[in-house]
Amino acid sequence: MKKISIYLFVLVLIIAGCRRPQPAGNEVRIRVEQDPENLNPVSYLSKNAAQMINLLYQSLLTVDLADGKLKPLLAESMPTVVKQDSVSFFTYRIRPEATWDNGAPVTASDVVFSLKVIKCPLVNNEKIRPDFEFIQDIRTDAADPKKFTIVCKGFTPEHLLMSGERFFVMPEYIGDPKGLLKQFTLPQLQNNFDALTQDPQIAQFAEHFNSADFTRNPEKLQGSAGYQLENWTTGQQIQFKRKPDWWGNKTPQTIGHLTANPEKITFRIVPDNAAALVALKNGQLDVWQNVPATVFQQLRQDKTQSEKFQFFTPQTYSFVYLGLNGQSEKFSDPRTRRAIAHLLDLDAIIKTTQQNLAVKTVGPISPADKRFYNSQIQPYTYNVTRATELLLLAGWQKNGSVWQRKTNGEIMQLKLNIGYNASNSEYENIALIFQQAAAKAGIPVTLQPLENGVLSKDLKTGNFDCFIRSLTGNPFVFNFKPILHSESVGPDGLNYTGFSTPESDRLIEALYASNSEAEKAKMLKRLQEILHEESNLIFLFFQQDRIVVNKRFGNLKISGIKPGYDVSAFTLQVD
Incomplete structure (x- = not known):
């Protein structure tokens, strides 16, 4: 009898577990595939972590997803900018209402501390520290504790984005309660970096800030944004709750990008797509971003689900491309590279891998950006005959079923x-479609699915023929030097394909420094022409995001800029 009772008890638990949960009121539940590595605002690594950290901490400026424009956030206005010779000065003032959780005002001293942490030796800041080498100093205003000036080496339009939007301001009273960094200036930390690794105070601070407390402890992870970390259950969920007396609600006028609307925001860890689909249908999830293309189309066509959810496909700033090893003798002639481009059936690729939710492109500029995209260039068409003609022009000869060319007597x-990330099924399908098309031209293609670290090593050492990857840009800065400039060719750079021409190098350098939209448009369109002619990179398509949101919520600010929506702005829809 005892066994029967136990079985009945277990059955009751199973049935209870299968019941659909009741609507969660003003709580937004978001699907993420895995736990972030940490929520430290300096050492985090993933996009999921960045989205969560934005609920806790603020930067001086932010991108308002409602219109894609850069706007003041913790700063009360956009900075004043002064350029002098080889130095530029960005002067900010913190909003007068801005306070920390203990009620103390956010001041320039907190900004100084935050930049010191980024530059401090022994701190786990290796990922972001190089991005801020252009910041040489920060000067506070003796008469105004909320005013400061960031001193930058030289000037480029990117300095505005980097100095204002790309780092989080942290409370000094939590991050450095003993004042260990007080005696060091920003220039000292940067210029004496190696020597200071031996300093006992630096070592003490780094041990403190690198500790587990600053990765997931709610008492340490406190910023000026509208939410607090409530709990983190590994492998299950990470919950944030709205601050009851947040300073952002006390501004004299409503600021549309300064929001903390939902009472709770919960990120539910659901690694498996099939399980995520069940959770969505059962009402356990409200938001699913980057839904697999096939699943997205099925949901959208399902009448029951279309009554419950909203479906969005904003064009992102991420593009997929095929990279060719231009430093290999095999691809030394651009006509060979263009022949390969004609063996990519873009229509089939986009239909099969993206369910037609993608936009063809001829370069790294989004076709949605009418100012800078070169619409005069047409993508290479799938054409086996033209590919054959180009191979013959490049000196290849068909010997039976094999293409051959004599080079240096051999x-x-x-x-x-063709290499690609083994865990990416979309890339595998692209490779398969290319393999089938190349076979029609008599070119054998071997698929090489690789672990991402192995693939990266092969790309750095030049041990490849071609590969499939994606890159993500942004609408604010066009810095192509790391991936397209001749200085970035080699094992220490990211220009894996070896693309470079003297003209493209000049354009890339000029683009980085240009402040004129008309000049940028002219240079970007010419750069796209050169990339198309050289074809070291064969651009396939810009991805469209696939976002599903419960119809209970409005004010979503859907955008092509990641994460694709602003959850802090969500409001409950009135029936």
Whole structure:
């Protein structure tokens, strides 16, 4: 009898667990695939972590997803900018209402501290520290504790974004309660970096800030944004609750990008897509971003689900491309590279891998950006005959079923290996479609699914023929030097394909420094022409995001800029 009772008890638990939960009121539940590595505003690594950290901390400026424009956030206005010779000065003032959780005002001293942490030796800041080398100093105003000036080396339009939007301001009273960094200036930390690794106070601070407390402890992870970390259950969920007396609600006028509307925001860890689909249908999730294309289309076409959810497909700033090893003798002639471009059936690729939710592109500029995209260039069409003609022009000869070319007295065969991330099924399908098309032209292609770290190593050492990858840009800065400039070719750079021409180098350098939209448009369109002619990178498409949101919520601010929506702005829809 005892066994039967136990079985009945277990059955009751199972049935209870399968019941659909009641609507969660003013709580937004978001699907994420895995726990973030940490929520430290300096050492975090993933996009999921960044989205969560934005609920806790604020930057001086922010991108308002409602219109994609850069606007003041913790700062009361956009900075004043002064350029002098080889130095530029960005002067900010913190909003007068801005306070920390203990009621103390956010001041320039907190900004100084935050930049010191980014530059401090021994701190786990290796990922972001190089991005801020251009910041040479920060000067506070003796008469105004909320006013300060960031001193930058030289000037580029990117300095505005980096100095204002790309770092979080942290409370000094929590991050450095003993004042260990007080005696060090920003220039000292930068210029004496190696020597200071031996300083006992630096070592003490780094041990404190690198500790587990600053990765997930709610008492340490406190910023000026509208939410507090409530709990983090590994592998299950991470919950944030709205601050009851947040300073952002006390501004003299409503600021549309300064929000903390939902009472709770919960990120639910659901690694498996099938499980995520069940949770969505059962009412356990409200938001699912980057839904697999096939699942997204099925949901959208399901009448029951279309009555419950909203579906969005904003064009992102992420593009997928095929990279060719231009430093290999195989691809030394641009006509060979263009022949490969004609063996990519873009229509089939976009239909099969993206369910037609993508936009063809001829370069790294989004087709949605009418100012800068070169619409005069047409994507290469799938054309086996044209590919064959180009191969012959490049000196290849068909010997039976094999393409050959004599180089330096040796016979070379045209056969390819294509590498891609083994965990990405979309890339695998692209590779398969390319393999089938290349076979029609007599070019054997071997698929090489690789772990991402192995693929990156092969790309750095030049041990590849071609590869499939994606890159993500932004609408504010066009800095192509790391991926397209001749200085970035080699094992220490990211220009894996070896693309470079003297003209493209000049354009890339000029683009980085230009402040004129008309000049940028002219240079960007010419750069796209050169990229198209050289074809080291064969641009396939810009991805469209696939976002599903419960119809209970409005004011979503859907955008092509990640994460694709502003959850802090969500409001409950009135029936």
